[in-house]
Amino acid sequence: MKDLAPRDFVSRCMDQEIKEGRGCGPKKNYINLDMTHLGAETIALRLPSVFEIGHNFANVDITKEPIPVIPTNHYQMGGIPSNINGEVVMTGRSGTQEVVNGLYAVGECACVSVHGANRLGTNSLLDIVVFGRAAGLHIIEFNNKNKEHKPLPANAADISMERLNRLNTATTGEYAQNVAGDMRDIMQQHASVFRTQASMDEGVVKIAQLRQRVTDIKLTDKSQIFNTERIEALEVENMIEVAQSTMVSAAARHECRGAHSVMDYDRPADDPTCPLGRDDVNWLKHTMWDKATNSLSYKPVVLKPLTVASVPPKIRTF
The missing domain is CATH 1.20.58.100 (Fumarate reductase/succinate dehydrogenase flavoprotein-like, C-terminal domain)
Structure with missing residues (x-):
């Protein structure tokens, strides 16, 4: 298993190549990602979705030619503040972090702050598995202690309906x-x-x-x-x-x-x-x-x- 370079580092290298005039195409506004050395069999087995993306969006056969690529937004480092149980937290009037009972956020919509300011490749899946399980277990525990939920306010759906x-x-x-x-x-x-x-x-x-x-x-x-x-x-x-x-x-x-x-x-x-x-x-x-x-x-x-x-x-x- 090879270490993957951080996304921001790779993105900066890509963008620098384009900005310094070494891009590809008539406008020199992208670079080429070449995976032909992997071979058609490996690509079909390990990268079928990438093959499909190359065919559908760039009209290229990635087993025979490179894919034109540019850096773009992939993952939002921030998100809904949450704790290790997946519970959403907010800053209370006293300045302390307070749990919003019954509201959970995990995965890419949440920020439990395990990735710092930059995520490494594949760690999002680990984040989802760990905190998805933690949230599920906490929900069971919470529901076992709280058999009845509090009445919803009459205006609970007003913003959505508006x-x-x-x-x-x-x-x-x-x-x-x-x-x-x-x-x-x-x-x-x-x-x-x-x-x-x-x-x-x-x-x-x-x-x-x-x-x-x-x-x-x-x-x-x-x-x-x-x-x-x-x-x-x-x-x-x-x-x-x-x-x-x-x-x-x-x-x-x-x-x-x-x-x-x-x-x-x-x-x-x-x-x-x-x-x-x-x-x-x-x-x-x-x-x-x-x-x-x-x-x-x-x-x-x-x-x-x-x-x-x-x-x-x-x-x-x-």
Whole structure:
């Protein structure tokens, strides 16, 4: 088993090749991923989905020719704050972390903070297995102790129903795919592999403006059965939450850490042992986004495991 290079490192190398003029194609805007050396039999056995993707989206036979690739968003390092039981936690009025009883989050939607600022390949599956099991066991234990649930508030579904009603009654506005396309362009331009403070600050403004357009989405198809246009519109509403929280959080973090690579920040001249652009003194902490107030807060990173010795952050040499 070979060690996999971290995703952010590979992405930066790919992007650097393109930016320095060594890309492929007439526009030199991608690089080639060559897997022909693996052979058709190995690819069919071990990489059937990659073969299908190459055929469907790039019209190439990966057993005979390389795939054109560029870096793009793959995994969201943040997520819904959760604890080791998969329970969702939130910051209470006193500043302490409080459990939201009955609400659980595991996998890619959650942030239990086992990956740090950058995930290694295949570790997401390990995350899902470990915390999915932990959440299931905790749910059983919780239900055995609490036979009856608390009454739901009368307005529990109001926000969800308001979203659906707004889409069903809108007669003017924009189509979801147009807003989604602009959102994609903004994030690719201002929150991509290599970032600058000026570009991120500009992206914060653009995303805030785009958010206003999201509230003005309309449907051409208002049927109630298997309406994919409605699904796309709802997805865009969800995506703008992630996009804005990502952009604002990135612009506020004045350092480099993991996949957050900002070209403005470098190693201090008086400290050659300092990690490149990383500021543990001021920024070794989680960024918390509050949708209700469009504001940021922070909480410390838990560095003390439950059953083994603590592993403090070390210098990253690549």
